[in-house]
Amino acid sequence: MKSVYTKSLHELNASRVAEAGGKGASLGELMRAGAPVPPGFVVVSEAFEQFLGDNSRRLEVDRIFAELDRAELGAKDAAARICQLLKDAKMPAEVKNAVDDAVRRLGEKLVSVRSSATCEDSGASAWAGQLETYLNVTPEQVVAKVRDCWLSAFRESALAYGSTHGHGGRRFAVAVVVQQMVASEVSGVGFSVHPVTQEPNVLFIEACLGLGEAIVSGRIMPDQYIVERDAGARFDAIVGAQREGLFVDAQGRSAWRQLGEDGKTRKLSDAQVVEYAGMLSRIHDHYGHPVDTEWALEDGAFQVLQARPITTLAEEYQQPLVPEPDFWQHIVRRPMTLLDASIWAHWLDSAHIDDKIGVAVDQAMSIQDEGGMANHFVPRAAQDAGIDRVAELYGHDRPQLIEILEDCHALYRASLQRIEQHAEEFQDIDAAADFLSNVAQHTTVFPSWVLLAYEKFGLDDPELRALAEGLRSHSLYPTIEHRLIAPLAARATEALGFSAPAEANKVVTWQELHDKSIDRQQLESRLAQVRAGRHFLFRSIDGRDSVRFVSQTGYLLMRLARQRKVVPTTHPDVLSGHAAWPGVHRARARVVMSADGSDETINEGEVLVSIQSNPALMPLLLRCGAVVTDDGGIVCHAAIIARELRKPTLIGTGRATSVIRTGDLVEVDTFAQEVRVLERVP
DSSP states (O other): OOOSSEEEGGGOOGGGHHHHHHHHHHHHHHHHTTOOOOOEEEEOHHHHHHHHOSHHHHHHHHHHHHHHHTTSSOHHHHHHHHHHHHTTOOOOHHHHHHHHHHHHHHTOSSEEEEEEETTTTOSSOOOTTTSOEEEEEOGGGHHHHHHHHHHHTTSHHHHHHHHHTTOOTTOOOEEEEEEEOOOOSEEEEEESSOTTTOOTTEEEEEEEESOTHHHHTTOSOOEEEEEETTSTTOEEEEOOOOOEEEEEOTTSOEEEEEOGGGGGSOSSOHHHHHHHHHHHHHHHHHHTSOEEEEEEEETTEEEEEEEEEOTTOOTTTTSOOSOOGGGEEEEEEEOOOHHHHHHHTTTTSTTTOOTTTOOOOOEEEEEEOTTSOEEEEEEHHHHHHHHHHHHHHHHHOHHHHHHHHHHHHHHHHHHHHHHHHHGGGOOSHHHHHHHHHHHHIIIIIHHHHHHHHHHHTTOOOHHHHHHHHHHHTSOSHHHHIIIIIHHHHHHHHHHTTOSOGGGGGGTOOHHHHHHTOOOHHHHHHHHHHHHTTOEEEEEEETTEEEEEEESOOHHHHHHHHTOOSOOOOOOTTEEEOEEEEOOEEEEEEEEEOSSSOTTOOOOTTOEEEESSOOGGGHHHHHHOSEEEESSOOTTSHHHHHHHHHTOOEEEOOSOHHHHOOTTOEEEEETTTTEEEEEEOOO
């Protein structure tokens, strides 16, 4: 007779999440997709509800969750109260009998027991590592481990994660997956879309020796294999120096083992990388959306242990929003609004360029990042042309180059005086934009070219350098934007009936004001997008401007940075690592050495520096501004959580906790894949 409390995996599919949880339902779906999945069964969510017991106990649990939802109770105190309430709760006899019977029918000497919450592995939240997993469980231990999985839903880190992702009020239940234990020689994870750059044609695989818990825990440095879809056997391999691995010993117990030189070699052969990449593509096609999988290799054969949606992809990740990265050169990252960026794009165009500077730049792009900063790009060839122009002047007519820079200083002084004494002269946006372009190309752009040429060609000319650095040590364009441009834009959009003229510079371009090609409805629509947290992507090509607002831009900046491999650095105050979520964040560091963060505190926005980014650190992850770790790969559980929280994260620096001290001022720059110590505490 079939039990109402257990279901075999082959009875399940993706539609059975309410019964089997995200993990259990997906394993059943994987079987239907023809993937090799170890046999097993699910202790369904109804068993969890029975465990919670009578109405009074359930009502009390729900009351605690309600207080947590209303922020009347913290996750730590809520966990303690629920633990006290359930500490003596026994598994109902009918549930225990059903589990024991399913274990006998499975007939395995060792199994894995894994939590499968009904809100887990969804398209919105992965719950990566928040609920409990047990390996190498004997048949007589299964009932106790199922109970422990249920209770793990109420520990502090899980409550903090659930509250952040809208799963308070106990709007979930916990099923449990029991499967044949795979004593893997090699394990790993596979993403059918690159999780950081979000390239839809790139598969990302991480691999380690031993059990996969080593990867998802963030404790080791795995291999990375970056595979181009439909490109045959072409891929990049980045070998991780894995110091230790988790293996099943002769007694069926999991034990960590030092690896020595074995950990520094490739974990998968070329043929195995291609084989799993093909399997990953087929799973992606079956599900019809990008997937994050876990796998194991035993006796040379792959087993798929999990598949879930990738929760952090942008709505627009498949759209060709930017051209090929080799075309573009990143110039600078500055606090500019859309209006400011649109004028910047025309500083050096054919309509504004000064003959003395001599290089017109008729293409430009600005991308606003999630820190609200504008990242500016020009064609690589244009940047090179500017530097070559300086080198040509220096080589053939140094006095003219010096004269140009002296004229730039004179223009700076005259422009500053004009702004301070005659700002009222500027009555329209075109005059102000032309003024800004003239000032900026002479006092900002050209001096920058001089300094770049100075470094590139190794010039030894103190006078030249002093003149250029004198101009670059201060800039007029922020003052011009604030004093002239923004008020004129506000006045123009107010005349159109725009509801928030003070925010006009966030939603309109100079060209649109010049052409009178924008109306109130467009302005209001853009304002709604800005207030919803979307970011601008601006391009100007031969005088034609385009702008759109998108849900994410960090992955686009990662693509343009062309960073996949870590570039080692020898600078004592700079560490390299793998970017797990894009962004730039500057703040004081908080070094946390404990694995669970118990009794640790962190101030809002500080950079969390830890040995590994353990999911148990969830309360600290919620408050920090960025994450830096010694160990781990970019698809470990905590890296997935950091991506869901959109925290800039740099994984696997190797020595962050020994180089950085609490209180140091650091800058995490994942586009450069670096963390820099800017100021050390005494």
